[in-house]
Amino acid sequence: DIQMTQSPSSLSASVGDRVTITCRASQGITNYLAWYQQKPGKVPKLLIYAASTLQSGVPSRFSGSGSGTDFTLTISSLQPEDVATYYCQKYNGAPWTFGQGTKVEIK
């Protein structure tokens, strides 16, 4: 099975900082990658699919890039409401594996 590895597992940044989270697949998945945001005590929310397509209603400060095995989620200017755990997920076939998550906090 393809493994999904996120880094870092947690980060602390200041409001307005640029934040980058990476997700690496153990084998190529072309662009079958989604990113989710889960705020504390809340349901996960789809942010990005097809590696770089922003879901409707998601702020434009979020962006995704990558293809094959290496992917990136970027928050261009971190806001207080972005405090959450972010997960990547492959969806090119079974199993639909998630990364272990990256917890983002405000410094």
Added chain:
Amino acid sequence: EVQLVQTGGDLIQPGGSLRLSCAASGFTVGSNYMHWVRQAPGKGLEWVSLIYSGGGTYYADSVKGRFTISRDNSKNTLYLQMNSLRAEDTAVYFCAVGFGSGYSDYWGQGTLVTVSS
């Protein structure tokens, strides 16, 4: 408006069985990718199972042979039958729908399953 309303979570003894339900509105369960995803206390998301529009089903190795995903198109409802439950199955279980592909556009509110004696 897309809605997924989950029921069925409970405290259950090891070895027991439980069925989770996910009632959908605003779309047709039988025409889309329907997932179950779980999250153990303080842990990350774990994909559990999928049923395709064509009826094909897939399971994580951790639940294969014990859990069964199904749907009732007449009730527009997704189910997860969980048998031979173990302590490590304790988690919040989410249902989710993918419109046209395998990622999850919308999620249910989650339901807690606690396996303990």
